[in-house]
Amino acid sequence: MQALMEHRSPGRPRCEETRNAILRAAYELLEEGGLDAFTIEAVAERSGAAKTTIYRWWPNRGALAIESFLELSEKYAQFPQTGSAIADLKTQMRRFARALRGRIGQIVSSILAEAQSCPETRTAFAEGYINPRRAALQQVIDRGVAQGEFRAGLPLNDVGDALYGSLLLRVLLRHAPLSDAAVDQLVDTAVQGLRAA
Amino acid sequence: MQALMEHRSPGRPRCEETRNAILRAAYELLEEGGLDAFTIEAVAERSGAAKTTIYRWWPNRGALAIESFLELSEKYAQFPQTGSAIADLKTQMRRFARALRGRIGQIVSSILAEAQSCPETRTAFAEGYINPRRAALQQVIDRGVAQGEFRAGLPLNDVGDALYGSLLLRVLLRHAPLSDAAVDQLVDTAVQGLRAA
Amino acid sequence: MQALMEHRSPGRPRCEETRNAILRAAYELLEEGGLDAFTIEAVAERSGAAKTTIYRWWPNRGALAIESFLELSEKYAQFPQTGSAIADLKTQMRRFARALRGRIGQIVSSILAEAQSCPETRTAFAEGYINPRRAALQQVIDRGVAQGEFRAGLPLNDVGDALYGSLLLRVLLRHAPLSDAAVDQLVDTAVQGLRAA
Amino acid sequence: MQALMEHRSPGRPRCEETRNAILRAAYELLEEGGLDAFTIEAVAERSGAAKTTIYRWWPNRGALAIESFLELSEKYAQFPQTGSAIADLKTQMRRFARALRGRIGQIVSSILAEAQSCPETRTAFAEGYINPRRAALQQVIDRGVAQGEFRAGLPLNDVGDALYGSLLLRVLLRHAPLSDAAVDQLVDTAVQGLRAA
DNA sequence: CGCTAAACGAGACGGTACGTCGAGTCTTACT
DNA sequence: AGTAAGACTCGACGTACCGTCTCGTTTAGCG
Numbered sequence: 001m002q003a004l005m006e007h008r009s010p011g012r013p014r015c016e017e018t019r020n021a022i023l024r025a026a027y028e029l030l031e032e033g034g035l036d037a038f039t040i041e042a043v044a045e046r047s048g049a050a051k052t053t054i055y056r057w058w059p060n061r062g063a064l065a066i067e068s069f070l071e072l073s074e075k076y077a078q079f080p081q082t083g084s085a086i087a088d089l090k091t092q093m094r095r096f097a098r099a100l101r102g103r104i105g106q107i108v109s110s111i112l113a114e115a116q117s118c119p120e121t122r123t124a125f126a127e128g129y130i131n132p133r134r135a136a137l138q139q140v141i142d143r144g145v146a147q148g149e150f151r152a153g154l155p156l157n158d159v160g161d162a163l164y165g166s167l168l169l170r171v172l173l174r175h176a177p178l179s180d181a182a183v184d185q186l187v188d189t190a191v192q193g194l195r196a197a
Numbered sequence: 198m199q200a201l202m203e204h205r206s207p208g209r210p211r212c213e214e215t216r217n218a219i220l221r222a223a224y225e226l227l228e229e230g231g232l233d234a235f236t237i238e239a240v241a242e243r244s245g246a247a248k249t250t251i252y253r254w255w256p257n258r259g260a261l262a263i264e265s266f267l268e269l270s271e272k273y274a275q276f277p278q279t280g281s282a283i284a285d286l287k288t289q290m291r292r293f294a295r296a297l298r299g300r301i302g303q304i305v306s307s308i309l310a311e312a313q314s315c316p317e318t319r320t321a322f323a324e325g326y327i328n329p330r331r332a333a334l335q336q337v338i339d340r341g342v343a344q345g346e347f348r349a350g351l352p353l354n355d356v357g358d359a360l361y362g363s364l365l366l367r368v369l370l371r372h373a374p375l376s377d378a379a380v381d382q383l384v385d386t387a388v389q390g391l392r393a394a
Numbered sequence: 395m396q397a398l399m400e401h402r403s404p405g406r407p408r409c410e411e412t413r414n415a416i417l418r419a420a421y422e423l424l425e426e427g428g429l430d431a432f433t434i435e436a437v438a439e440r441s442g443a444a445k446t447t448i449y450r451w452w453p454n455r456g457a458l459a460i461e462s463f464l465e466l467s468e469k470y471a472q473f474p475q476t477g478s479a480i481a482d483l484k485t486q487m488r489r490f491a492r493a494l495r496g497r498i499g500q501i502v503s504s505i506l507a508e509a510q511s512c513p514e515t516r517t518a519f520a521e522g523y524i525n526p527r528r529a530a531l532q533q534v535i536d537r538g539v540a541q542g543e544f545r546a547g548l549p550l551n552d553v554g555d556a557l558y559g560s561l562l563l564r565v566l567l568r569h570a571p572l573s574d575a576a577v578d579q580l581v582d583t584a585v586q587g588l589r590a591a
Numbered sequence: 592m593q594a595l596m597e598h599r600s601p602g603r604p605r606c607e608e609t610r611n612a613i614l615r616a617a618y619e620l621l622e623e624g625g626l627d628a629f630t631i632e633a634v635a636e637r638s639g640a641a642k643t644t645i646y647r648w649w650p651n652r653g654a655l656a657i658e659s660f661l662e663l664s665e666k667y668a669q670f671p672q673t674g675s676a677i678a679d680l681k682t683q684m685r686r687f688a689r690a691l692r693g694r695i696g697q698i699v700s701s702i703l704a705e706a707q708s709c710p711e712t713r714t715a716f717a718e719g720y721i722n723p724r725r726a727a728l729q730q731v732i733d734r735g736v737a738q739g740e741f742r743a744g745l746p747l748n749d750v751g752d753a754l755y756g757s758l759l760l761r762v763l764l765r766h767a768p769l770s771d772a773a774v775d776q777l778v779d780t781a782v783q784g785l786r787a788a
Numbered sequence: 789c790g791c792t793a794a795a796c797g798a799g800a801c802g803g804t805a806c807g808t809c810g811a812g813t814c815t816t817a818c819t
Numbered sequence: 820a821g822t823a824a825g826a827c828t829c830g831a832c833g834t835a836c837c838g839t840c841t842c843g844t845t846t847a848g849c850g
Binding site: 428429430503504506507508509510511516517519520524525535538539542543544545546548549551552553555556557558559560561562563564566567568569570579580583584585586587588589590591 | 721
């Protein structure tokens, strides 16, 4: 059925191989040298594609950066499901922090930087990367509430920003560690809140 | 002692007027157009100083950016002191958010971006801008604990990162508002924590 | 014989309409904007043909330029035949100059320019455009000699180069006019020569 | 006096070495490969100068081409002075032709080509290169007239165009030789004119 | 009062990357 | 097989800033 209806547009079709080579080169450069190394010219050279080809498909650095990141970075934005919502929260945050400690951290910080002078990159990152994580967080929160671990009526935005904001701030400023222990403590603090018992 | 003996080095002394003109121009450009508009060349032109002069005193963009910011931005990193620590917290966070909503937000996001490819800028921002706020936060926390509003043993890093990280993330991604109400709610969430009563 | 038997080669025959559209577009572009406007890409767009099609039939810019010119430019490379050879010479030179003053001049100068980096274009122009004129010139010279107006033994090359070279040089450098009067005078000078009576 | 008044403009003075390197590189490229090889990029690479520097001083290819040519090409636009004006004419035309047969011919044809899409180059070439030759020609004509070899009232423009136009046309089209003998014959034809004795 | 030394303006310089244009080649679907 | 469409590589374009440099000028304190 579908085969009958699909009217391929005329002309030489886009070369998927080239597209992938470009995305891979972009990703590698981002993870190797961050924003500075991530040059359209460098991407072109490494991927073997012509600059023209890159500009045909991506309007600017940011667009390519974010797309290569979203396409190539592992995406376990999925909280585990064990008995304890708090434990799941910690596990997932540890995973995230572990990623941020490594190559991913470099890339994320580069993209965040780039996003500051390119609104499209900003929204693409927010929606393509943060939102899925926020959605997954919502589920674990719901589970926690259902199980009586968390109080009802938790505002997703606030919880998400507190948790992800903490981690990302540490990536950006490197003023505090992202170790497993540090993450656990951070989650604990968030869970317990500030107020006295 | 040293002050009395200070043997002014020979030669023409540094021109304070020029220094200020440069810092002011830098600040203005940052607040007007962010990272993109903030060019050494543009700073030179607007300030009337020669590029050479700028490079004589600042090693790179980041250094100038952060110095102009720290010198010219208003610095009420001081929590008010009313009866309630929570209220003080909210008030101060509102102030901060209000600043971030305006020109300062533009500059902060630019500096954070720049910091990603310049470690010196990163530490300068962390220490010159975030740390004072963190220190002030410590005081209000202490007061809160003393008054019985907050529980004892609150880790400053975690609380600070959660609060400031939330706000800064919203500056960086613009995915959620920085309105007074939003800030209040954010503080409330942090104060109450996630756990069920 | 062959014509009768001509076994049309297999496959779709060449589309004359397309060929003409291409030549016309090429010619127009040449006369409108000269060398700069004459782009294969522009020809393709204006003619509605694909670049591929153009490259199938013409090896390069120059070939298309010269062919469109030779095919579409009016070709009165025929000297008139009145009583006086000198008068005929003037008439014909005036005609040529008149053409060169207008659109044709633009095209000719473009082709001459293009010819400097493409030998094929050079010989094509020399043989396809200049040679016919030279041949016609030979006839009027012969007639002039027969009528006793011109001396015998005139070297065609030299006369032709002097006359056509003068006009073309004025097209190329625009340092002197191509008006009828100027052309007449130019012919007179050539006819009389330099030597004293 | 002048020395006292000359107020050097401020800033780093223009580097003559660089200027010369650029002009020399440009000239070499022109004489080696003509228009095609003459690329701003190639000039930059060969001269060791930055592209920026070239663009700072010359607005386009043509300007650089013509300047390098006028500055570096030998300029014996001076007719010899022997007894016979005709002989002098031949000698000088032979010299010119000899130059055109070699490297200079390549350059001249390239500049003429470039001039077709750049009016400034056109006038620069006409005035800087052709005019001096025309002026020198005027002198030999005057001498010829005074000596009774040439008739009075010879129009410089026409004579010059006929002679130089012939030679340049042969450079552009390569349809006829530029040998000494050919040049002599060309001059003879011009001197004698077409008309019968 | 003149000398020394640094600061300062101006602006040239070698670079790197930008984003664009056109050339000429190719792959595909349609006719 | 011819054609339109359009993706591809490649090379050069002209521009913007970078950070460095070389000037002549200015502004102090010291001898």
